[in-house]
Every structure is written in C-alpha cells, then in structure tokens.
Amino acid sequence: MSRLTHVTSGPYAPPVAAREVTAVSADGARLHVEVHGPEGAPAVVLAHGWTCSTAFWAAQIRDLCTDHRVIAYDQRGHGRSAAPVAADGYSTRALADDLEAVLAATLAPGEKAVLVGHSMGGMTLMAAGGRAGVREHAAAVLLCSTGSSELVAEARVVPLRAGRTRTRITRSVLGSRAPLGPVTPLARRVLKYATMGPGSAPEKVEACARIVHACPRGVRHGWSHVLDGLQLDVEVGGLKVPTAVVAGTADRLTPVVHARRIAAALPECLGLTELAGIGHMTPIEAPEAVTGRIRTLAGTYIQVKEGA
Numbered sequence: 586m587s588r589l590t591h592v593t594s595g596p597y598a599p600p601v602a603a604r605e606v607t608a609v610s611a612d613g614a615r616l617h618v619e620v621h622g623p624e625g626a627p628a629v630v631l632a633h634g635w636t637c638s639t640a641f642w643a644a645q646i647r648d649l650c651t652d653h654r655v656i657a658y659d660q661r662g663h664g665r666s667a668a669p670v671a672a673d674g675y676s677t678r679a680l681a682d683d684l685e686a687v688l689a690a691t692l693a694p695g696e697k698a699v700l701v702g703h704s705m706g707g708m709t710l711m712a713a714g715g716r717a718g719v720r721e722h723a724a725a726v727l728l729c730s731t732g733s734s735e736l737v738a739e740a741r742v743v744p745l746r747a748g749r750t751r752t753r754i755t756r757s758v759l760g761s762r763a764p765l766g767p768v769t770p771l772a773r774r775v776l777k778y779a780t781m782g783p784g785s786a787p788e789k790v791e792a793c794a795r796i797v798h799a800c801p802r803g804v805r806h807g808w809s810h811v812l813d814g815l816q817l818d819v820e821v822g823g824l825k826v827p828t829a830v831v832a833g834t835a836d837r838l839t840p841v842v843h844a845r846r847i848a849a850a851l852p853e854c855l856g857l858t859e860l861a862g863i864g865h866m867t868p869i870e871a872p873e874a875v876t877g878r879i880r881t882l883a884g885t886y887i888q889v890k891e892g893a
Contacts, residue, residue: 591640591799597792597869599640600647608658608690611682612674617665618658618687622650627699627887628692629879630722631657632684634704634730635808636800638664641703643792644872645879653883656691656698658683660705662804675807677817680705681713688722697724699882703868704839705808707731711817711847714824724886725855726828727878730836730867732843733817733850741837742779760809764802768794781864782835789869821850827886829855829878833863833870855882 592598602619609615619639629649633641639657649655661683662668669675684700692698700723702710707728713719714726732739737759738752745751765772768791776797777783777790828851832844841859848857858878860871868875 591638591643591795592788592792595788596647596872597640597643597788599643600650603650606690608683608686610661610679610686612671612679614661614669614674614679614683615667616658616661616683616687618656618691620691621646621655621657622653624654626652626654627883628654628656628696629699629701629883630688630691631655632700632702632706632709633657633660633663634702634706635812636663636797636805637703638796638799640664640796641793642868645701645868645876648872648876649879653880656687658687660709662807663800668801668804669807672807675811677708677712677811677815680709681716681719684709684713685716685718688718692722694721696722697887698722699725699727699879699887701727701729701879702731703729704731704865705812708733708812708815708817711820711824714820714826720826723826725882726824726826727831727875727882728828728844728847729831729875730833730839730844730865731847732815732839733821733847734815736815736839736843737813739840739842741840756813760806760813762802762806765798765800765805768798772798778837780838781866782833782862782870784862785864785866785870789866793866793869818850821847822852825852827853827855827882829882830857831860831867831875831878832857833860833865833867835862836865838865 659666
C-alpha cells in the first residue's frame with residue numbers, strides 16, 4: 586500500500602471524509618472508499634488515474650460536498666487500497682469489477698449518480714460501461730484526460746518524432762521499475778513537463794508531485810503494462826449514457842486526439858471541452874472547469890426525491 590503523502594494545507598489538501606467504507610471487489614480485493622457531503626444529496630462518484638489517489642480530487646470534493654454526496658475511492662494498489670496479489674489483478678476487467686463494487690457499497694438500489702473518471706479512471710468507466718451495475722447507477726459520465734487505445738504510441742512525453750523509436754523509449758520510461766524518490770526541485774520539473782501544462786502554478790505541481798510519488802513502484806509498473814496494451818475502442822460504444830469529455834490541449838500523456846476520437850465514438854456525447862494550455866492533470870490544473878462540468882451534469886441528469 587502506498588505512503589499517504591500529500592499536501593496538508595490549501596485547496597489541494599484532502600478534506601476529512603464524513604465516513605469511510607470498504608468495498609470488496611469480485612476477486613476479494615478490498616477498496617478504500619470515502620463519502621463526503623450530506624446524505625440524500627445528488628451523488629457524484631470519482632475514479633482517479635494511474636499513480637494517483639482520492640487526494641487527487643481534493644478541489645472537486647471541497648467544492649461539491651457542500652450540496653452533493655461525493656464518493657471517491659482509491660483504485661487497487663493506490664492510496665489505501667491493497668495492491669493486487671495475482672498478475673490478473675492488473676486488468677481492465679478488475680477495474681470494472683472494482684467500480685461495480687464501489688457503486689454497490691455506496692448507492693441505494695437504482696440510485697443514480699454522475700460518474701467521473703480521470704485518465705485510468707476514465708478507462709475504468711469505459712471498461713465498465715456495459716456492466717449491469719454501472720447501467721443501474723450511471724445518470725451521466727464525465728471523462729477527463731483519457732484514452733481508449735494506442736496510449737504509448739501517441740504519448741508525447743518523449744520529445745521525438747512519432748515512430749518506433751519514440752514508442753520504444755516511451756514504453757521504457759512509463760514502465761520503469763525505478764523508484765521516483767523524494768519530491769525534489771528536479772522531480773517537480775520532470776513531472777510538470779510530462780504531465781502538466783507549462784503555465785501550471787507551483788502549488789499545483791507540488792500537489793501532483795506529492796500524490797504521484799506516493800504510488801508504490803510495483804503498482805506503477807503493474808498498471809503500466811495494462812495501459813500499454815489498452816484496447817477499449819469497442820467498449821466506448823457501450824457507454825450508453827449522456828457523456829461529456831474534457832481534455833487539455835497541452836496534454837502529453839493522452840494528447841487531445843484521444844478525446845476527439847472518444848467523443849466521436851460515444852453514443853450519447855454531450856460535447857468535448859478542450860482546455861487551452863492545460864496538461865494531463867485537468868482536475869488539479871483546471872479545477873473550476875472540471876467541477877463546473879460535474880455540477881452541470883448532476884443538475885441536469887439527477888432527480889432528487891422530495892424530502893430526501
């Protein structure tokens with residue numbers, strides 16, 4: 586399990602949950618889940634990306650929990666969720682199983698929620714879109730900075746022309762077993778270049794660096810293989826709920842071409858929002874834009890019973 590190192594003050598410091606839940610997935614994996622905000626309020630479920638944790642959503646949770654019930658969980662191996670024991674615990678099937686388990690553990694039968702996924706969290710939603718447990722609970726979906734295939738070939742974290750050499754080096758970099766080590770000035774510069782827009786403020790870079798460096802290297806390596814072989818183009822067509830897409834134009838990990846491809850393939854696409862100059866870490870880099878989109882989706886697609 587990862588070290589819980591994150592900023593402890595300011596808008597990117599994780600707020601204390603109203604309650605915590607343990608969701609048990611199909612293979613017995615135990616997932617740490619946090620619930621924020623008033624019971625009976627419109628529900629929002631947040632799925633973070635590769636090497637992140639519930640702390641990644643601090644800005645969204647702080648804003649939304651005043652009048653929404655916000656459910657955030659640590660993907661397996663991240664944050665306070667245990668790492669997979671078997672190799673097949675690293676798979677898009679496992680991610681989909683985990684999402685179904687979280688929804689079952691936190692929502693009433695038939696209760697609707699806005700499901701939000703960033704990066705690998707978005708891949709989780711795409712992988713699970715056709716599942717009965719997701720269809721039961723999804724009122725609408727927001728996909729942030731994600732892709733459905735060709736992730737390594739199209740990534741631009743290595744400053745070379747597209748081709749076999751860049752793909753080979755990118756695969757080596759993203760799949761490295763090397764420890765990230767402490768958050769140093771050099772580490773911040775590297776992370777900012779690879780994952781954030783050039784105008785990202787220091788406090789945003791610091792928040793991202795603390796979260797990413799907390800991810801165990803074995804978990805980082807295990808999920809890198811899943812991302813390398815990702816093939817969810819067919820599953821995108823199974824996400825048959827109103828779905829909005831957000832992407833940064835300066836994203837090097839999942840360039841905006843991915844978002845455009847997903848938006849074109851979605852059965853009920855509500856549109857693609859391209860955030861100028863923003864990188865891969867959209868919820869931290871552009872919190873108002875992401876949170877505003879979530880609020881709009883919840884207000885439009887969730888009906889709250891009177892007296893709830």
